[in-house]
Amino acid sequence: MAAFDDEYETRTFTPVVIDGEPDAATRDWIAATRVAFHETNSASGVTVGAVAAVADGRTYTGIYDRRPLTGSLDATWPVATYADYVKTINVGGGALLDALLISDVTVRPTHKRKGMLRRMMTARLTHAADDGIPLAALTASESGIYRRFGFGASTRVRRISIRPEKRFELLTPPAGRCELARASDIQEIARDVFARFHARTPGSVDRQHQLWNRRLGLGGDEPKLDESVRAALYYSPAGDIDGYVTYRLKEEGHTAALEVIDLVPATDEAYLGLWQFIGTVDLVDRITYGVAPVVDPLLEALVESRTLETTGEEDHVWFRILDPVAALSARPYACDGTLTIKIHDDLGFSAGVFELSVSHGAASVRRIDANDSTAIADLALDTATLARAFVGGTPVTALAAAGLVEHRDPAAVRLATAMFMPDRPVYGITYF
Numbered sequence: 001m002a003a004f005d006d007e008y009e010t011r012t013f014t015p016v017v018i019d020g021e022p023d024a025a026t027r028d029w030i031a032a033t034r035v036a037f038h039e040t041n042s043a044s045g046v047t048v049g050a051v052a053a054v055a056d057g058r059t060y061t062g063i064y065d066r067r068p069l070t071g072s073l074d075a076t077w078p079v080a081t082y083a084d085y086v087k088t089i090n091v092g093g094g095a096l097l098d099a100l101l102i103s104d105v106t107v108r109p110t111h112k113r114k115g116m117l118r119r120m121m122t123a124r125l126t127h128a129a130d131d132g133i134p135l136a137a138l139t140a141s142e143s144g145i146y147r148r149f150g151f152g153a154s155t156r157v158r159r160i161s162i163r164p165e166k167r168f169e170l171l172t173p174p175a176g177r178c179e180l181a182r183a184s185d186i187q188e189i190a191r192d193v194f195a196r197f198h199a200r201t202p203g204s205v206d207r208q209h210q211l212w213n214r215r216l217g218l219g220g221d222e223p224k225l226d227e228s229v230r231a232a233l234y235y236s237p238a239g240d241i242d243g244y245v246t247y248r249l250k251e252e253g254h255t256a257a258l259e260v261i262d263l264v265p266a267t268d269e270a271y272l273g274l275w276q277f278i279g280t281v282d283l284v285d286r287i288t289y290g291v292a293p294v295v296d297p298l299l300e301a302l303v304e305s306r307t308l309e310t311t312g313e314e315d316h317v318w319f320r321i322l323d324p325v326a327a328l329s330a331r332p333y334a335c336d337g338t339l340t341i342k343i344h345d346d347l348g349f350s351a352g353v354f355e356l357s358v359s360h361g362a363a364s365v366r367r368i369d370a371n372d373s374t375a376i377a378d379l380a381l382d383t384a385t386l387a388r389a390f391v392g393g394t395p396v397t398a399l400a401a402a403g404l405v406e407h408r409d410p411a412a413v414r415l416a417t418a419m420f421m422p423d424r425p426v427y428g429i430t431y432f
């Protein structure tokens with residue numbers, strides 16, 4: 001421990017922008033992350049990142065080499081970075097819970113596997129738990145990194161491709177209609193529609209500043225409009241704006257692909273209505289979308305379901321339970337029942353034996369035994385496995401079949417599966 005601190009200094013600070021420009025510490029921290037993610041270090045890109053970080057209320061952590069080698073990057077550039085900030089996650093039944101969102105985790109290739117990620121992660125999760133934040137979440141660059149820290153892939157998404165040339169027709173055409181809009185004009189509408197989507201969708205994560213810019217074509221590294229981004233709004237029969245989509249056309253050789261950038265419905269009808277619009281845009285050979293739900297009403301609604309092809313599926317948001325009592329109490333349950341659950345947690349935050357009791361739909365959760373060595377429970381699992389099941393994205397039966405849930409009686413697995421069923425399909429459309 002002492003040797004590490006002799007060699008490196010760990011600093012946690014709030015990014016600062018003065019008169020539109022980042023201060024030196026903020027600038028160098030962002031520059032270091034951009035090198036790690038193989039992005040160019042344009043002054044504009046760094047400034048855009050800093051402005052977004054301030055808007056999100058991010059906290060930066062950096063590890064700095066006290067004695068960098070002559071000629072190597074400055075000591076003011078961290079060799080490891082980590083950012084976090086607090087936003088809400090929908091845990092079902094419209095309940096929005098505060099969560100620590102983690103991003104920009106990087107360690108310079110020359111300093112990796114020295115435990116820097118573990119140090120930053122452990123310190124910041126401890127800080128969040130001490131602050132009473134019940135959950136943490138991240139989207140991962142690789143699926144093998146974060147389970148050891150108690151994160152479980154809680155939501156998944158599909159990449160889909162649709163060939164509309166044959167026939168794009170819905171069994172249940174929605175009664176509303178779509179109309180084109182300017183992507184740069186719909187910022188307020190988009191935020192309002194997203195807030196409604198977020199409030200009704202278990203697994204949804206609230207959005208950060210920079211994602212809005214990208215989804216609405218408001219500029220990436222350069223603060224200038226991306227004219228290739230188009231938008232349409234969905235109007236209910238009563239005239240309410242219940243959804244929007246942004247998209248762009250891409251030439252692929254001799255064919256034209258319509259790439260859906262953001263498709264945000266506030267109602268089921270709006271979801272189908274937006275697809276109805278997308279499916280009927282002319283001069284399009286192929287439609288692609290990278291963030292489609294795993295359980296997709298579109299597939300059910302298409303007259304010719306084979307026009308839709310799943311081209312990929314992967315983990316999306318990884319949750320980490322810091323406070324099992326607060327987290328398990330917040331979500332709704334599909335049926336009544338009582339279960340004792342033993343949680344194993346290498347980092348300690350959620351370790352213990354807990355009783356989850358649901359009566360007439362109301363959940364009460366209490367810790368039976370903080371030291372989980374002796375208490376007997378219906379189910380025993382590690383905290384990453386519980387995170388997989390938490391909002392109902394993965395049935396407990398599947399986790400048990402994978403050997404991840406110990407139990408004495410299979411009835412407890414069946415009861416847990418029934419209780420943890422989500423009130424709506426689990427889904428999220430926020431990368432961070």
Ligand SMILES: CC(=O)SCCNC(=O)CCNC(=O)[C@H](O)C(C)(C)COP(=O)(O)OP(=O)(O)OC[C@H]1O[C@@H](n2cnc3c(N)ncnc32)[C@H](O)[C@@H]1OP(=O)(O)O
Nearest residue numbers: 103104105106107112113114115116117118138140141144
């Ligand atoms: C939320 C996000 O920001 S996702 C983006 C993650 N960042 C990147 O992908 C950028 C490129 N990669 C990196 O910067 C680094 O390799 C990191 C951040 C992934 C890992 O940093 P390191 O400091 O090397 O990790 P650290 O030494 O603390 O390792 C902690 C544990 O994770 C394991 N680990 C680290 N990286 C990986 C990996 N890519 N795959 C599997 N296991 C890994 C280590 O073996 C170690 O395991 P142990 O403690 O059980 O023995």
